[in-house]
Amino acid sequence: MMSVKDRRVGVGSTGLLLVVLGPLNVWANADAVETARLLAVLLDSGRVTVGMNQDLINDPTKGHKGFTPEVFEKQALAVFKQRTGIDLTIIDGAAVPEAAKPLLSRLLEESKKTIASYQTVINIAGIKYKGLIPATFGTETAHRFESWSGVYLKQTAPERLLRNPKNKPDAYEAAILQKFADSGLAVESNGAFSEIVEDGRTVRLMLPLYYGKACLSCHGEPKGERDITGYPREGAKEGELGGAISVKLPIQR
Numbered sequence: 001m002m003s004v005k006d007r008r009v010g011v012g013s014t015g016l017l018l019v020v021l022g023p024l025n026v027w028a029n030a031d032a033v034e035t036a037r038l039l040a041v042l043l044d045s046g047r048v049t050v051g052m053n054q055d056l057i058n059d060p061t062k063g064h065k066g067f068t069p070e071v072f073e074k075q076a077l078a079v080f081k082q083r084t085g086i087d088l089t090i091i092d093g094a095a096v097p098e099a100a101k102p103l104l105s106r107l108l109e110e111s112k113k114t115i116a117s118y119q120t121v122i123n124i125a126g127i128k129y130k131g132l133i134p135a136t137f138g139t140e141t142a143h144r145f146e147s148w149s150g151v152y153l154k155q156t157a158p159e160r161l162l163r164n165p166k167n168k169p170d171a172y173e174a175a176i177l178q179k180f181a182d183s184g185l186a187v188e189s190n191g192a193f194s195e196i197v198e199d200g201r202t203v204r205l206m207l208p209l210y211y212g213k214a215c216l217s218c219h220g221e222p223k224g225e226r227d228i229t230g231y232p233r234e235g236a237k238e239g240e241l242g243g244a245i246s247v248k249l250p251i252q253r
Contacts, residue, residue, distance in 0.1 A: 031097035036205035040245040045079040047134035069112035110144035157243030
């Protein structure tokens with residue numbers, strides 16, 4: 001599991017209403033950047049929630065685990081609130097750009113669909129590895145969301161750390177990841193790096209992800225030894241860059 005360094009965890013209530021999204025509204029640059037950031041943080045909050053429950057998910061001694069889409073939702077929203085100060089259970093009154101609200105609502109719905117798709121295997125006793133880890137959650141949820149919204153959302157990593165070819169960085173992402181790794185790129189106070197590109201038509205934003213202690217069971221030492229997923233461990237250390245959440249959002253004027 002990888003995410004920003006200052007992650008904290010709690011539990012809150014639910015109650016998001018799904019809003020049907022029509023064509024993207026006119027964005028101010030600041031609103032577009034904030035929308036991209038919140039989408040990245042919400043996707044990563046889901047990844048964190050899966051990581052928090054990894055031992056439960058993979059426990060071969062239990063049948064029904066109780067890690068339902070509804071339980072996931074409560075925990076993911078609590079993580080998101082602690083990281084942003086925004087309570088998405090009352091999204092109509094939340095201090096977020098108006099055009100971001102249906103996108104955030106839909107991303108949460110797609111996140112729950114990913115959790116729902118794993119319920120059968122999660123709840124089978126006798127199987128240790130269930131296939132649901134932060135990385136698979138992030139890849140599948142981002143794809144679901146992008147297919148619905150058309151908004152580019154992706155978890156990615158430097159190619160030397162890449163396990164899933166679907167997450168291969170494009171040229172822009174590879175350059176920013178290298179700058180993150182070289183500590184030569186200032187990350188904004190909101191925890192992400194963003195730029196307005198394509199002559200002011202697009203926001204590109206990247207939220208760097210760092211290895212935490214929970215990540216090292218799969219990504220740490222001994223380097224080269226197979227982890228529970230069957231991949232060789234990378235020999236990573238806590239606090240090292242592991243990847244990023246990438247968002248590309250059109251600015252319509």
